[in-house]
Amino acid sequence: MPANFVPPSGVEYIRVLPEIILAAVATLIMVLEPLTPAPRKRALGYLALAGFAGALAGAAAAGWRTGPAFSGMLEVDGFATFFRLLVILAGLLVTLVSFPYLRREEAESGEYYALLLYSVAGQTIMVSAADLIVLFIGLEISSIASYVLAGYMRREKLANEAAAKYFLLGSFATAFLLYGIALIYGATGTTRLNGIAQVLSDPRMAPAGILTGTAVALMLVGFAFKISAAPFQVWAPDVYQGAPSPVAAFLAAGPKAAAFAVLLRVFMTAFAPLTGRWLAIMWSLSLLTMIVGNFAALLQTNIKRLLAYSSIAHAGYVLVAVTAHSEEGVQAAMFYLTVYVFMNIGAFAVVAYFSRKGERYVEIEDLAGLGVRQPVLAALFAVILLSLIGVPPTAGFLGKFYIFQAAVKADLLWLTVLGLLNSAVAAYYYLRLIVIMYMKEPGDSLLELPGMAVSTRAALWTSAAAVVVLGLFPALIR
Template identity: 50%
Template sequence: MENLVQLAMQNVNFAAIMPSLVLTCFGMALLMISVFSPRGKTTHVAWISVIALIVTGIVSLAAWNKPEFGFAGHVALDNFATFFNITFLFAAGLTILISDEYLKREGYPIGEYYALILFTTAGAMWMASGTDLMTIFLGLEVLSISLYVLAGLFRGQVRSNEAGLKYFLLGAFSTGFLLYGIALIYGVSGTTNLADIGMFLAAHESLISSPMAVAGMLLMAVGFLFKIAAAPFHMWTPDVYQGAPTPITAFMSAGPKAAAFAAFLRVFTLGLGPMQGDWTSLLWLLAILTMIVGNVIAIQQTNIKRMLAYSSIAHAGYALVGMVAANEIGLSGILFYMLGYTFMNIGAFAVLVLAGKQGEENLTLDGFAGFGYKRPFLGVAMTIFLFSLMGIPPTAGFAGKFYIFAGAVKAGYIWLAVIGVLNSAVSLYYYLRVMVAMYFKDPTENYEWVKLNTAAVVSIVVAIVGVLYLGLIPAKVMEMAKLAIF
C-alpha cells in the first residue's frame, strides 16, 4: 500500500490541471464573497468572475506547445486541451457579461450564479484534458450538476422548473449509458486509459468486432451524442433551451457542447481508433439525420429562442461531418468551428437578452418587427451573427463549414459534404425570417425597454470581432487547430 501511495504522489503534477485549479479557487472565493455581499448586489461578483476567466486564460495560453501530464497519465494539458480551454473561457466570459443586468431585470440577482458558471467551465476543462475515461466522467459530472442548477435557476417560473427537471432526468439517463459503455470497454481491455485501450484493441483485432466492444462503443456514443444534442438524442434541447435563463441557454449551446465534442474526439480517435470502421458508419448516418432534423423543425418555429435551439442541433450535425472525415482538416475544422460557433451563437443570444421584456414573451418573429430600425446597433449585430450561422462569407460560420466539408471531401465522403451544403441552404430560410422581421415589417413597438449596458455591449462587440476575424483571417487560428489535434 505504501508503494502505491508513493507512486500516486510521484505522478501528481498540478501544472497539468492548473487552469481548472485557478478557476475552481476563484469559484470558491466567489461563493464566500456572495455570502457577505448585500442581497441583490452582484455586479462586483460578475466582474471578479471575468477577471478569473482572464487570469485562467493567461495560465492556459502559457501551456501552448508546452504539454504537461499528470496524475498517472489521467490528465494532459496539451495543445488540444488548451485550444478548447480558450473556447470555454470565451463562452463563459461572453455569458457573464450579458448576465448581470438580465438577472436583475428578471428578479434573480444571485451571486452564486457566477460561481456555478466557473465550476461548469472547470468541468469542461477536465473533459477536454482527460486522457482516462474516469477523468472525463468526473469532468462531465461537475459540468452537468452545475448546469442542472443553472437551467432551473428561476424557481418562480414553471418554464424554468421544467427545463431544470427535464435536463436533470434525461442527463442522468444519458450518463447511465455512458457509464455502462465505460464498464464494457473496461471489461474488454482491462483499463480505462485511452492510450492503453487503443493499443490493446490494435493488438487484439479479433476483439474489435466482439459484442462487448461494439456494445461499449455504442453506449458511450449515446452518452456523448446526448450532450452534443445530436438526433435522435436531441428531444431535451428545445424545451430546456427555451425554459432556461437566456444567458445560460447561450452558454449551454457553446461551452458544454464544445466540451462534449472535446471528450468525444479524444475517446473515439485515441481510445477507440481501431474501431473507426464501426463508428464512422454510425456517425455518417447520425450527422445526416441531425442536420435534417435540426433545420426542418427550425423552419416551423416562431419563437426565436426555440428556433436557435433547433439550429444548434443542426450545427452539431455539421461538426459531426468533420468527425466522420477523421482526417487532419476535418478534426481541426471541428476545433475551429466550435470557437467560431461560440462567438456567433452567444452573440445572437446576447441580442435576445437585451431585446427581451421581463418574462421574454416578446422573443418571437412578430415581436422583432422593425427592431433593426428602432435599435440599429443591435439590428446590425444580429444580422452579422445570423449571416455567420448561415455560413455566409466573410464570417466564422463560412470558414468553419468550409474546413469541415473540405475534410469530408478529402476523406471521400463527397455526398456527405453535399448534404451538409444543402442543409446550410435550407437554414437560410429561417435565419432570413428574423432579418425580414427586423427590417421589412413595420414596428409595433418603440422598444423603449431596450437598455444598452456596458458589459453587454462589450460582449456583443467581442463576438462581432471574433466572427469577422475568424471569417476574414482564418489561417492563423486554423494552424493552431491543426497543431492541437492528435
C-alpha cells in the first residue's frame, strides 16, 4: 500500500449508501431467484420495493452528510441528492406499475427487478459523479440494464426490434461520448470536472480551442442521444413502442432525468469556461427538439408513440432551461424534471393497465368511452394530460412558467416565444386524448376491462397527486 494512501472513512461509505443498498438488494434478488418457485416470484418484487425504499432513506442520509467520497470521485451535494431521490422514486413507482403487468404477461421473474435496481444504481452514480470516468461507468450501468429491459419480452417481435435498435444506437452514442472524454483528457490532463474547469479557465494553461470545442461537441452528441434531443431522437418512438409499457415509463423517467443531471453538471461546471461556444448549439438543439417532438406527436395514432414524441418535446423544454445557463435555469430544470417524471409514469401506468394482455389496445381510438366506464381512472389521466399541456393549477404549468421565466431573464426572447408557441401546438394532441376519452361512444376495446390492480392504482394516484400538490405548493421542492 502506498504511504500516502488514506483508506475511505466511515462517512464516505455513508455517502455511497444508496448505491450500496441498491446493488446489494439487486444481488440478493439474483441469488434468491433460482430458489423461488414460479408462483411466488412476486416476493422478489416486494424485496425490490423494499430496496428502493431503503435506498431513498440511504440517499437522504447521504444528503445529510454532504461532501466528496472516494478520493473525490463522487461529490454528494444538494444537486446530487435531489436527483438521487428522484431516480430512486421513479424506480419505485415503475416497480409498482410492473407488478400487475408482469403477472398479466406471465413474465414475472427476479431478473426484471434486479435489472431495474441495477439501472437505478447506475443513475445514482451518474448524478453524483465528480469525475468523467465514474460518470461514464454509471451511464453504462444504467444504459446496459435499460437495453436489456427494453427487450425483456423477448418473444415479442417489436420488443426485439426495440432492444436491438436501442442497443446499437446507444452504443454508438456512447462511443461519441467516450471519444469526447478521451479528447478532453488529452487536452486538459484530468478527468475531474472541477479540474477541467480550472485548466480551461486559466489562459496560460488553456489548450487549443478547436480541440476542446471538438471534445465538447462529441460529448454533447452522447448526452443528446441519452436525453433524446433532436436530431438524435430517432430511436425513442420505436423503443418506447416496442418496450413493455412499465419499461417505457422507466426509460422516459429515470435514465432521462439522470442524463439531464449529468448534462447540467458537466456543462455548468467543467465546460463553464466555454459557455460562449456551446450556448448557440444548445439553443438550436432545444428549439429543434421542441419542434420535432410536438409536430411529430400530432401525427401519431399509437398512444405509446405519442407519449414518446411528447417525451422528446419535454426534453426540449428542459433544454431551454439549460440554455438559460443560470442558477435559476438549473432550478427550473430540476423542478420540471421532477414534475415530468410523475406525469410520465402516471401516463404510462394508464397505458400499461389499459393495453391488456400482449398490449393489444394501444391505439388512441381504443380510449373511447373510458370516461364513462372508468370515471376515476379517466379523471386521473385527464389531470396528468392537463399537466402535460401546462394548464394551471397543475405542476406542468408552473414547470413551464419557471423555465420560460429563466429564459426571459437570460435574454432568450426568441426561444421563449417559439417555446410557448410549441406548447400551444402540444395542447392539441393531449386534448385529443381527453376528447376521445369523454366524448366518444365506448367501443369494443372497453369490453372485459378488468379492475385496476392496487399497486398500479397507488402509482397512478401518487403521480396525479404529486402533479397537483407540486402545482399548488411548488416550494416543497424548490
